Amino acid sequence: MTPTLRDATVADAGLLVTIGTETFTDTFGHLYHPDDLAAFLAKFTVAAWEEELSDPRFHVVLAMAGDDAVGYAKLGPPSLPFEPTGKPIELRQFYLRRQAQGTGLAATLMEHMLAKARATGADELFLSVFIDNHRARRFYERYGFERVGTYAFMVGNHRDEDDVMRVAL
Template sequence: MAGPEDAATVAALGRRSFTETFGHLYKPEDLAAFLANHSEERWRQELADPAFAVRLVEAADEAIAYAKLGPPSLPFEPRGPSIELRQFYVLAPWHGSGLARELMTWVIGEAKARGADDLYLSVFIDNHRARRFYARYGFEYVGDYHFMVGSHADVDHVMRLPLSRAHAG
């Protein structure tokens, strides 16, 4: 698990992975406003907070992926004890390598270990690759959510995975 000493690494990876995947969709000022959320200080605070769990993956001394679990923050009414997959990023050169599957195994195991009955996430409606990935695990559509990137609102799908029937994709 990542700790406060990993804040600079995770912050840089978050900015890089978001820009790599979605940067072309936004005006520069909207992207810059969003990326400001990936500050080293903000990450240091979350990495020190036991309510969050972050798994950082490195290869050849380079950070290549991470997943972050935290308390529910999406606009939904949880059915019971719940946790949210706040971020799940794998750099493009590692897509299709099996790394995402390994990371999701950790996410589901950690969510269960923390006593959650349901795992929630939001995914951009036009991120078809991610939507297919989550569907393989049994995530169900709950509703729509407006994900803000600066002043630009994207439509995301909020999805829920009942952990009692979670399986390895």
């Protein structure tokens, strides 16, 4: 079945918690002490998602394979430590479940999010990526993202180094 994209609604808050928890744990869970991972994941609640999904500054898109959500991406107001040169927006999350990776869905989702970012009036898009997530960094570089700095990404009490990347829209 060909995946489709649709805007997430407040009713999708629980689903987004599930996908985010699953994909983060599958990709990075082995790097952290269980207490640090649990503290990090505890921030992603239905209530927090409902708040963002009700806020017009956020744009969340679900990737659907039939009735199954296989990923999502979220744009929101800037939160990363960077020096914007224009009107920025941030790609805050970009997650695909394992079964959707390598299918071309990531490209479809990224192109959609770039168009959505442009439609907000933003002229630059920022994101962060774990420095050792080489596959993701190569993917973002294919879309013109360039490293503009680093910052400390905290998972519980564990400090990771993330690259901050930017692309002009």
